Amino acid sequence: MVDPTVNPCARSSEPKSLRYSQYDWGDCIYGSKAQLQALGIGVGVTFPGEPGGAKRKMSTTDQRGFPVEVCAEREGGFCASVRFPAWPSNPSFKSDKTEVYPGVLKHEEPWNDLYTGSAENLVAAGLVMPGQFPGLPGMRKLCVSIYADGRVVDLPTTSPSMEWRAEGAKRVYRAGKKFQVAVHISDAEYSRREAKRQIEEFEWRRLVRSLPRPARLDQLSAPVRVEAPRQRGHLRLVWSAV
Numbered sequence: 001m002v003d004p005t006v007n008p009c010a011r012s013s014e015p016k017s018l019r020y021s022q023y024d025w026g027d028c029i030y031g032s033k034a035q036l037q038a039l040g041i042g043v044g045v046t047f048p049g050e051p052g053g054a055k056r057k058m059s060t061t062d063q064r065g066f067p068v069e070v071c072a073e074r075e076g077g078f079c080a081s082v083r084f085p086a087w088p089s090n091p092s093f094k095s096d097k098t099e100v101y102p103g104v105l106k107h108e109e110p111w112n113d114l115y116t117g118s119a120e121n122l123v124a125a126g127l128v129m130p131g132q133f134p135g136l137p138g139m140r141k142l143c144v145s146i147y148a149d150g151r152v153v154d155l156p157t158t159s160p161s162m163e164w165r166a167e168g169a170k171r172v173y174r175a176g177k178k179f180q181v182a183v184h185i186s187d188a189e190y191s192r193r194e195a196k197r198q199i200e201e202f203e204w205r206r207l208v209r210s211l212p213r214p215a216r217l218d219q220l221s222a223p224v225r226v227e228a229p230r231q232r233g234h235l236r237l238v239w240s241a242v
Contacts, residue, residue, distance in 0.1 A: 018031040024090070024205050026082050026084050028079065029041070029079070029217070031077060031080075032077055041062045042058070048070060048078070057072065066085060069083075082217075088204060088207055091197070092200070092201050095107060100115070103121035109182070110193060111184060111185060114183075115180065115183070128179075129150075139152070145170075145171055146169065147163050167186040
């Protein structure tokens, strides 16, 4: 297995040879369109960036029918992420949401409790005061920062201030037609969540590494070929006199 912290789709120049990496969540293959199609990925379909194709990424399947996401790399080539059907999901990427108030969903993140809902529902839940939403008069356009003591401060999202990282500090964002409120949790709660996450991820990795892994596409007995078959010469027998 390769290092799971390495970005599997790191940009580089047009590949001269296929790069095939295996991760706990599935396979990541980097190569040209012809190289990926030779493995049975996206055969007969338009790739991202091509006329009539998606701009950045597309969903397709490989020759086994496994789901694949193909991303176009800025400097050439493509990155294909192959996820195995019915494979256990990494608990670190869970996006469970719970309705904690009518119309308000809560999701626990590492450093925040994230609440999503309409402005009216978020106000009714006591999470935000009226007039504290992005775009309203006197508020920033995209994000409103609120300190734990209730003060609304004019800070950019990259502010180094430590007060907005204190327990109870909030940030209000636009989320389409709704809004999201990120409420910062305490250091103790963060430590508890992080310890729980590490245990769950350790158990997940031990589980998936004990399962029979599907064969690599480049090791299948009958790989897909997209190029035209070459003409074979006729066999000629030459007899010689003894």
